[in-house]
Amino acid sequence: MPESPEQISNEIRDLLQQAVLRDYPNPDRKGCMGSEVVREVAQRQSPVEDAAWEHIKRCSPCYREFLDFRAVLATARKKRVRRNRIVLALTVSAVVGFWVWTRSTHGAQKPPVLAQRPPAAVVNPVVAKVNIQLLSAVRDGDDAAGQNSKPVATINRQIVQMELSLPVGSDEGTYEVRILDGQLRPIMSRGASTTFADHVTSLSVTFDLSSLTPGAYVLGVKGPKSDWRSYPIAVR
Numbered sequence: 001m002p003e004s005p006e007q008i009s010n011e012i013r014d015l016l017q018q019a020v021l022r023d024y025p026n027p028d029r030k031g032c033m034g035s036e037v038v039r040e041v042a043q044r045q046s047p048v049e050d051a052a053w054e055h056i057k058r059c060s061p062c063y064r065e066f067l068d069f070r071a072v073l074a075t076a077r078k079k080r081v082r083r084n085r086i087v088l089a090l091t092v093s094a095v096v097g098f099w100v101w102t103r104s105t106h107g108a109q110k111p112p113v114l115a116q117r118p119p120a121a122v123v124n125p126v127v128a129k130v131n132i133q134l135l136s137a138v139r140d141g142d143d144a145a146g147q148n149s150k151p152v153a154t155i156n157r158q159i160v161q162m163e164l165s166l167p168v169g170s171d172e173g174t175y176e177v178r179i180l181d182g183q184l185r186p187i188m189s190r191g192a193s194t195t196f197a198d199h200v201t202s203l204s205v206t207f208d209l210s211s212l213t214p215g216a217y218v219l220g221v222k223g224p225k226s227d228w229r230s231y232p233i234a235v236r
């Protein structure tokens with residue numbers, strides 16, 4: 001059977017190790033730096049070409065010590081990995097055991113950690129009053145719908161109930177209100193009927209603005225008998 005590249009490199013490594021162990025006997029231990037230095041070199045993650053390693057790889061007794069330290073370290077590492085695996089397995093089985101136990105004692109009345117946040121429709125929207133009573137709107141088709149002028153309202157990115165006070169003399173009935181982006185592309189639209197109180201005609205529409213990026217938008221309002229009128233708004 002042909003040998004794998006790993007087997008070949010292991011064989012080469014073994015041959016080189018045997019050569020080092022054999023070829024530099026150094027019976028007088030000339031230049032040896034002691035076991036502490038050899039241990040320090042053996043603990044390195046990757047080889048460093050310093051004086052200690054230069055000596056060890058040319059001194060058979062030091063190299064013998066070096067290989068022994070490496071073997072001890074490798075065994076310790078394997079033990080640590082095995083212990084970590086056991087700890088992990090015990091933790092997993094404890095968690096599963098606890099879950100099974102709580103399920104069996106408390107029944108299955110509650111699914112675990114789900115639906116912390118109520119659905120969007122349940123959240124009470126924040127009221128944003130937008131007064132366009134006295135503002136001269138820009139008719140659709142006019143220059144950029146006035147989006148460069150001062151915004152009529154600055155609204156936070158959240159679910160808002162927009163209370164729109166319409167200009168005096170506005171028609172009553174069903175209106176369409178929409179929000180357009182900077183390029184005047186409609187993003188969202190709502191229909192609403194007017195209410196009339198204290199000589200003010202108003203509309204109430206709810207928009208979820210939480211997904212919008214902050215910036216300049218345009219509020220479009222269309223009455224039952226009128227064209228679209230646009231008002232710049234800011235979303236932050």
Ligand SMILES: [Zn+2]
Pocket residue numbers: 026029030031032033055056059061062063
């Ligand atoms: Zn030595």
